[in-house]
Amino acid sequence: MSPHNALRCQQIQPFHVMELLRRARELEAQGRDIVHMEVGEPDFPTPAPIVEAATRFLSAGEVQYTGSLGLPALREAIAGHYRERFGLEVDPCRIAVTPGASGALMLAIAALTDVGDVWQIPDPGYPSNRHFVRAFEGIARALPVSAGADFQPTPEQVAEAWCERCRGLMVASPANPTGTMLDPESLSRLAATVGERGGALLVDEIYQGLSYGIDPTTALAVGQDLFVVNSFSKYFGMTGWRLGWLVVPEGFERQIEKLAQHFFICPSTVAQHAALAAFSPATREILETRRAEFARRRDLLLPALEALGFGVPARPSGAFYVYADVSRLSEDSEALARLLIEQAGVATTPGLDFGTHLPRRHLRFAYTTAATRLEEGLARIGRVLGQS
Amino acid sequence: MSPHNALRCQQIQPFHVMELLRRARELEAQGRDIVHMEVGEPDFPTPAPIVEAATRFLSAGEVQYTGSLGLPALREAIAGHYRERFGLEVDPCRIAVTPGASGALMLAIAALTDVGDVWQIPDPGYPSNRHFVRAFEGIARALPVSAGADFQPTPEQVAEAWCERCRGLMVASPANPTGTMLDPESLSRLAATVGERGGALLVDEIYQGLSYGIDPTTALAVGQDLFVVNSFSKYFGMTGWRLGWLVVPEGFERQIEKLAQHFFICPSTVAQHAALAAFSPATREILETRRAEFARRRDLLLPALEALGFGVPARPSGAFYVYADVSRLSEDSEALARLLIEQAGVATTPGLDFGTHLPRRHLRFAYTTAATRLEEGLARIGRVLGQS
Numbered sequence: 001m002s003p004h005n006a007l008r009c010q011q012i013q014p015f016h017v018m019e020l021l022r023r024a025r026e027l028e029a030q031g032r033d034i035v036h037m038e039v040g041e042p043d044f045p046t047p048a049p050i051v052e053a054a055t056r057f058l059s060a061g062e063v064q065y066t067g068s069l070g071l072p073a074l075r076e077a078i079a080g081h082y083r084e085r086f087g088l089e090v091d092p093c094r095i096a097v098t099p100g101a102s103g104a105l106m107l108a109i110a111a112l113t114d115v116g117d118v119w120q121i122p123d124p125g126y127p128s129n130r131h132f133v134r135a136f137e138g139i140a141r142a143l144p145v146s147a148g149a150d151f152q153p154t155p156e157q158v159a160e161a162w163c164e165r166c167r168g169l170m171v172a173s174p175a176n177p178t179g180t181m182l183d184p185e186s187l188s189r190l191a192a193t194v195g196e197r198g199g200a201l202l203v204d205e206i207y208q209g210l211s212y213g214i215d216p217t218t219a220l221a222v223g224q225d226l227f228v229v230n231s232f233s234k235y236f237g238m239t240g241w242r243l244g245w246l247v248v249p250e251g252f253e254r255q256i257e258k259l260a261q262h263f264f265i266c267p268s269t270v271a272q273h274a275a276l277a278a279f280s281p282a283t284r285e286i287l288e289t290r291r292a293e294f295a296r297r298r299d300l301l302l303p304a305l306e307a308l309g310f311g312v313p314a315r316p317s318g319a320f321y322v323y324a325d326v327s328r329l330s331e332d333s334e335a336l337a338r339l340l341i342e343q344a345g346v347a348t349t350p351g352l353d354f355g356t357h358l359p360r361r362h363l364r365f366a367y368t369t370a371a372t373r374l375e376e377g378l379a380r381i382g383r384v385l386g387q388s
Numbered sequence: 389m390s391p392h393n394a395l396r397c398q399q400i401q402p403f404h405v406m407e408l409l410r411r412a413r414e415l416e417a418q419g420r421d422i423v424h425m426e427v428g429e430p431d432f433p434t435p436a437p438i439v440e441a442a443t444r445f446l447s448a449g450e451v452q453y454t455g456s457l458g459l460p461a462l463r464e465a466i467a468g469h470y471r472e473r474f475g476l477e478v479d480p481c482r483i484a485v486t487p488g489a490s491g492a493l494m495l496a497i498a499a500l501t502d503v504g505d506v507w508q509i510p511d512p513g514y515p516s517n518r519h520f521v522r523a524f525e526g527i528a529r530a531l532p533v534s535a536g537a538d539f540q541p542t543p544e545q546v547a548e549a550w551c552e553r554c555r556g557l558m559v560a561s562p563a564n565p566t567g568t569m570l571d572p573e574s575l576s577r578l579a580a581t582v583g584e585r586g587g588a589l590l591v592d593e594i595y596q597g598l599s600y601g602i603d604p605t606t607a608l609a610v611g612q613d614l615f616v617v618n619s620f621s622k623y624f625g626m627t628g629w630r631l632g633w634l635v636v637p638e639g640f641e642r643q644i645e646k647l648a649q650h651f652f653i654c655p656s657t658v659a660q661h662a663a664l665a666a667f668s669p670a671t672r673e674i675l676e677t678r679r680a681e682f683a684r685r686r687d688l689l690l691p692a693l694e695a696l697g698f699g700v701p702a703r704p705s706g707a708f709y710v711y712a713d714v715s716r717l718s719e720d721s722e723a724l725a726r727l728l729i730e731q732a733g734v735a736t737t738p739g740l741d742f743g744t745h746l747p748r749r750h751l752r753f754a755y756t757t758a759a760t761r762l763e764e765g766l767a768r769i770g771r772v773l774g775q776s
Contacts, residue, residue, distance in 0.1 A: 002613060002637065003556065003588035006502050006524075009643040012650065045450040054658070055446055062433040063628035099487050099630065102653055114394045115503055115525055128650040135650070136394075137503055137525045168391065200391035225390060240451035240657030242487065249390065255397040262400065262516040262523070265490055268656045269628030270442070 012131045017349045020337060024347045035377035037365045038347040040176065042320070046237050046274075047286040053277035054270055063269050068260040069253075070097025070245075071272050078245055081279050086218050096246045096256050099267045101206045101231035104246035105132050106263065108227045111248075111255050112200050113138035117167040122153050123355030124323065124362070126176045126204065130355075138167070144357035147313035151178035151323070152186065155193040168200035169193075173219070174207040177354050177364040178323040179298075179316025181211060188222045195225065202227040206244070209235030209287065211318035212295035225249045232271075234319070235287060236278045241271035294320055297367040297374060304378045305365065308385060322365045323351075329385060333363045344380040400519045405737045408725060412735045423765035425753045426735040428564065430708070434625050434662075435674040441665035442658055451657050456648040457641075458485025458633075459660045466633055469667050474606050484634045484644050487655045489594045489619035492634035493520050494651065496615045499636075499643050500588050501526035505555040510541050511743030512711065512750070514564045514592065518743075526555070532745040535701035539566035539711070540574065543581040556588035557581075561607070562595040565742050565752040566711040567686075567704025569599060576610045583613065590615040594632070597623030597675065599706035600683035613637045620659075622707075623675060624666045629659035682708055685755040685762060692766045693753065696773060710753045711739075717773060721751045732768040 017038055024034045045051075069075065075092040082088040098104040105128065113119070115137040121129050123142035130140035143161060145151045158169055171190065173182040182190070187203070194201045203219040203226055211217075219226050231244040248256050260266075277283055301322055302312055311325030330336040334350040341347050349366070351359030367374060405426055412422045433439075457463065463480040470476040486492040493516065501507070503525040509517050511530035518528035531541045531549060546557055559578065561570040570578070575591070582589045591607040591614055599605075607614050619632040636644050648654075665671055689710055690700055699713030718724040722738040729735050737754070739747030755762060 002583075002639075003500055003586065005640075005643050006498065006500055006505075008502075008524075009499055009646065012646050014642075014646045015649050018649075041453055051446050051451075055443055058439050058443055058446075063439075063626065065429055065627050099656075100653060102651060106651060110394065110523060111397055112391055112394055114396075117394075131650040135498060135647070136396075136523070195390075198391065238451065239453050240654070242652070242654070242656045251390075252393075254402075255393050258397065258400050258402045259523070261403050261406075262519040263490060263494060264630070265488060266628070266630070268487075268630045268659065270658055271656065 008134055011134055013127070015127060016353045020341060020347055020349070023341055027341070027345065032345050034341070035346045035373050035380070036369055037367070037374070037377055038349045039366055039368050041239050041368055042234060042237050042290070043368050043370065044237050044290050046241070047283045049277045049280055049283045050236070050238065050274045054274035057270065057273035061273070066266045066269050066272060068264065068266050069257055070267055074272050074276055077276060077279050082218065082220065085216065086221055088218065088220055090220060090247060091250070093253050094248055094250060096248065096260060097267050097272060098244050098246055098260070099264050100233065100242040101204070101229050101244035102128065103264060103267065104229040104244045105129065107246055107256050107259050108202055108229065109133055109138065110136050110259055111252065112167055116165055118163060118165045119167060120153070120158060120161055120169045122151070122171060122175070123357040124151070124177055124351060124359070125170070125172065125355060127353050129170055142355055142357060147325070150180045150314045151175060152180060152182050153190065155189040158190060158193050162197055166197065166199055168202055170202045170204065172204035172206070173217070174211055174318025176207065176319055177321050177349070178314060179319045179321045180314050181214060181217070181318050184217065184222055187219055191223050191226065200227055202229065204229045206231040207234050207319040210291060210294060210320060212298055214317050220247060232275050232278060236275070237287070237290070238271070238275065238278070241268065241274060243267055243271040243275055294367065297371055298322070300371055301365060301367050301374055308378065308382055308387060320367050322367070324363050324365060325361055326363050327361050332360045334360060337363060339384065340381060344377070344384040346377045346381055396522055399522055401515070403515060404741045408729060408735055408737070411729055415729070415733065420733050422729070423734045423761050423768070424757055425755070425762070425765055426737045427754055427756050429627050429756055430622060430625050430678070431756050431758065432625050432678050434629070435671045437665045437668055437671045438624070438626065438662045442662035445658065445661035449661070454654045454657050454660060456652065456654050457645055458655055462660050462664055465664060465667050470606065470608060473604065474609055476606070476608055478608060478635060481641050482636055482638060484636065484648060485655050485660060486632045486634055486648070487652050488621065488630040489592070489617050489632035490516065491652060491655065492617040492632045493517065495634055495644050495647050496590055496617065497521055497526070498524050498647055499640065500555055504553055506551060506553045507555060508541070508546060508549055508557045510539070510559060510563070511745040512539070512565055512739060512747070513560060513742060515741050517558055530743055530745060535713070538568045538702045539563060540568060540570050541578065543577045546578060546581050550585055554585065554587055556590055558590045558592065560592035560594070561605070562599055562706025564595070564707055565709050565737070566702060567707040567709045568702050569602060569605070569706050572605065572610055575607055579611050579614065588615055590617065592617045594619040595622050595707040598679060598682060598708060600686055602705050608635060620663050620666060624663070625675070625678070626659070626663065626666070629656065629662060631655055631659040631663055682755065685759055686710070688759055689753060689755050689762055696766065696770055696775060708755050710755070712751050712753060713749055714751050715749050720748045722748060725751060727772065728769060732765070732772040734765040734769055
């Protein structure tokens, strides 16, 4: 007899895009040139001041455990970020530094979810959200969101889907895979809808800072009783360092700390010392230049995709994704993704990864590659679709 | 209405030693000198070749995501470690690089535990083990282990405690807090007892390499159907980097990979590149020198504690802990720990953190501080106990 897998393993799905990535690598190994528009990772390296801070720390310091919720100086620096960019006072005690936003999502879900508790989760959305809920024996209830509502849930929809076992609602702004944002008023109404029912509102702000034509926002401006997840990966360009943070409502600090002690001991000390340089003016200047470059790419990609026959009914204003409607081109976005990788050498992510609401109608394009490469990819797609 | 905590938060305990650590820091802030014998972290810095590998990587490389189970080169290097040190072939596909051993424990428990499933866990033991089981809605059943059996469970004990819902047994060798090891024959008999019942044997080898007078061992020499947790923190001196690994039986790779994708995305890329230097001859030489120093400290501490009236009925042969019986000195190890910190300025860890089996009879001394400091601490304890 050999041990068998837990049920959660049968129900948790892998990232489907990995299959596509494997195929992309196979083709590259055969000498094919692949334009990567599937990767949710900025193509810019970590800003030099952040790398230098890490190197300085390594040359001087001993790499020991920190407190479970992170270095006091980093928690202060994050509070400073809310003060300077958003004019908000956030007590550093309410800020937990985590191993990536993944760690932050894990802590929040673990702290709030009993067996059979329900979370409302927008569909499409970041795939791991529902799997975290499943991992801790909760039930993820998909809230189908559509282009007409900017791919964001409405208070009416949340109220109607609410049930006795509902513990909360997760939203993301800017959202993955759609790039749409929630304006303060919509967020405020969602917070009220959830709050009146004793639920928790968990706001994913992982792409905060990457918004175009709209100033960055935070849900904390709407209320302090929210759980807010953030990351050093995307705007700050620190993916492989694995560092994020979680802001919790007053009164939750001790519970989160207990869980963090056992789950992680602490986040990476090296990454934490590096991140101390993430909020400096020098870093900010680099990051804002990159933000402008992402904006240019979006403005290049959007009309070009529409010209090729893709639909983009909800204009993305943040992150680095376009969630395109393929229905004029194909009945199945997965088949189209396969066609594009094999014949055009362009890798994209089919909707399948993001949920069950019209996944075969959508394809996610990431603009995490240089404008010239995007142009090359678009030209090749045009040829494969017989449009040039 | 505000959101309430999940039940798991009520049942998961913090590390009690943190309170003591806080008190130690208060006293230090008042100018008191504290001898730290409570910390489960080597006092040596990360070996220079490992730090240099990280610095080299940072100067050249882009810090991007790796595969969820780690860099292929690092998985190969870990397989090489089993080949060179233990003469064992372990397929790198079965090795998952994780964010610390914490990440490895989390993956194994999550992959194997359904709601209400039972794990047998030696008591005393590493506190997070039972909390991981609770976090994933399993039930941790304490197996009381005593000095007479080297603080390790016996096959008879496991067989008797087995129940229909038992999914597995966790053991540690060398163990925390006791420093005892399991010999291959005992381990083999435990593996058979668990295997015959369709359970999983999870072996914590986090302190592997830190054994004194006994060559390091691995449970993989006994069987390949085990889950084995290891760490770069202790022997390799990389605590704050947060890197460990998990070896799984054939057939579990895909399940573990799915969970790792969602839980972590990937382990720290910087730490992984650093760890590529962990198995080099230059690093090995540094680590073996430290190992000899730990052995000297143990040999200093053991007789001195016995001379002070502490009992050490099971001789520790690994890790960097002595789990001392205080019954000749006090009825309550927690009260004694408080006396020692307040009056002797010596910080220790009371048994309370490690379980419910005779915790008030035991105090853990860590020899993670220089021999001269150990001597100073011992002298002060002697004075407080009125023995000098």
